Amino acid sequence: MAKDEFEKREFKIVGTRVPRPDGLDKVTGRARYGADMSAPGMLFGYCLRSPHAHARIKSIDTSEAEAMPGVKAVVTRADFTHVPASGGTKDILDNVMAGEKALYDGHTVAAVAANSRSAAKAALKAIKVDYEVLPHVTDVDEAMKPGAPELHQGRQQESVPEGFSQNxxxxxxxxxxxxxxxxxxxxxxxxxxxxxxxxxxxxxxxxACLASMGNDNQADLFCCTQGHFMVRNTCADIMGMESGRLRVTASEIGGGFGGKTTVFLEPVALMLSKKSGKPVKMTMSRDEVMRASGPTASTSIDIKIGVKKDGTVTAATGDFRYQSGCFYSMNGALGAMCGFAPYDLENLKTVGWEVVTNRPKAAAYRAPGAPMAAFAVESVMDEIAKELGMDPIDLRLLNGAEEGTKAAYGPTYPAIGLKATLKAAKAHPHWSAPLGENQGRGVGCGFWFNFGGNTSVSLMINPDGTVNLSEGNPDIGGSRASMSMMAAEELGIPYEQIRTIVADTASLGENDVTDGSRVTFAVGLATIKAARHAIEIMKGRAAATWGIDADAVEWVDGAAQPAGPNAGKFPPLTLKDIAATMSKTGGPISGHHEANAEGAGVSFGTHICDTEVDPETGAVKILRYTVFQDAGKAVHPDYVEGQLQGGAVQGIGWALNEEYIYGEDGTLQNAGYLDYRIPVASDLPMIEPVILEIPNPGHPYGVRGVGETGIVPPLATIANAVSRAAGVRMTSLPMSPPKLLAAIKAN
Amino acid sequence: MVAVTLWGSLSELAEGQREVEIKASNLRELLAGLQAAYPAFAPQLERGISVSIDGKIYNDSWFQPISETSEVVLLNRLEGG
Structure with missing residues (x-):
């Protein structure tokens, strides 16, 4: 499915900026996030976490904690007796509750549920853990060397040559x-x-989550996640229960960006609830989020590019070494696939490495693996442009990928939008605006695959002509608005007549996680087809009412009407008319669509950034930033612009300030927003988004995923701007003031 | 027969061949054919792969048609955020 579905049409609702359905709830505090749910008799759960980067757990004595007032349950790994069926889920279990070893600072080793927060926290202090502290490693290059402290044995895949550490x-x-x-x-x-x-x-x-498990081995879980079906399947596997017995409801979500595509607290809360017989609520502190959820990989990358004097690239190589924390995660391979994806290269070799270290297991972060690779490749392209005295956009246009190009990861591209973004960037006033002293302009390109995946949608016609739509993907990017818009467009009724909800796991068929920029594409496609399914039923009801053949009925502007003069003369029956009589014409009317919507179209973006460097302090100011992205049809331009702006802002933080800092002892030194600095509004200019609507042939409306590509170009774009402003090539992120100042002085 | 392009690490497990030929009319037959013809691929196939068919990427759709003229490229199993 999903091939060449696009049909050019004039839209009435898609493409407009309708009010967002979650706005009022979010600004009035009525929206229920993960920590907002409570239950009668609820206990409070907390985790005891390893203070060591790498340690063997010789013993855990929970007896004193268990005897404390108010304590209802204490769990350790010994309580998780079921061995998960999936290898990946075994790693998740090892991550949420340490087994023989604690593998990073913050790794959970035990958990307590008590009838008050203070009782639970006091009980954590009474748990005695006997650790044998082991040597640790947190740097990717160090971890690869023979003789490095090793986290695991026997996990090396067949692709790794001899001579490397088991890491x-x-x-x-x-x-x-x-x-x-x-x-x-x-x-x-x-x-x-x-x-x-x-x-x-x-x-x-x-x-945050609230778990409630009954004696009948049935459970309910309310949690903050990007994919509650994933939570259900993973937790059921860990708990050794049938997935149908666990109903998971997704809360409103306050950001995910890939970091909520796995579980952390949920299996622990379920086990505490099972053991105590009470509902258990768990909420991470910010310190715990930083130490023990999933950050992105850190990397070490070598890039070599050869060009002719006219700028034509003759060959390129890249070695992408990614550490993804203490368990396997595919990031280096994605770097190797994505880094050179914007280019048409005759000769290319890239190698991606997956390395474990004593850090929390990396989770996805918008286009996982790609931004770092783009930083390295685009930095070298910028350096080449400077050496050749060539406009850096012209260099990219000369070597840029287009339809028919053999992609860096192997396939031949269909129609793609990279050069359109480059041409739009070159034509934009930003590219030719004058720069002042200590200022520099950078440009960078980026690529992401975009996904589809398993999707179920139900669309219900109500007796009064309103419509409810159930989707199974937590709304992190405006999906309730965009699904309502697409359903309204297809049904021919006002947007306000439709309410979309995120249904729980017992109310809808399987849905993949909200990731891979998949939802507007895949759920949108399913929504359109569910609406078409409902329309077919309504056409049938109208035909039966008129006593004509269903084939002689067409759907126009929200109403059934005879398809032509030969079909007979009948006044149109609106959706509301058909809904009002549905109990007399055959019963309830619903449309469904369930499919694995594969074949999503890839996406490219080009960014331009102006920076000013203070040569006295090394501080960088972002002066101007413009994003150009091939977004396919923008269903709700506000949300699309928000995705482009958000990607740029996160990239600005990654480029300039954000970093996990580990001490000599392997513990995280900056687990909080005072010491881990993300950009705030006062750090930023207005990010100007420029949407290029090149239709995706795989979607009926031409929709393309937009959530991830926007974070791929910024690291390189900003590094190129800073390097040009400072007169020194910056090759290490973040370009924090001390690092930049040292580079300026060394130059 | 369908010409299947391997990524470099798989190529090393197929005696350096960058392209192999498999008799298949859909994705399921392709995966079964690869497993039978190249037992060394088994660990990777078990971990999962993605397949690009004529420039579009598929993970699981067994019955996705593949023609003899299709461009088929194997990739590491893709994950998103």
Missing amino acids: VLARSQYGHGDVDAGFAKADIIVERSFKTAATHQGYIEPH
């Missing part, structure tokens, strides 16, 4: 052509090494 779990190689021959043809070769720090997604809402 190196996987190697992936991509490319085509002959790079040696390509470099031999080059007039100029630039080779650089880069480092990026681990950063956190920085969502405002900490992880």
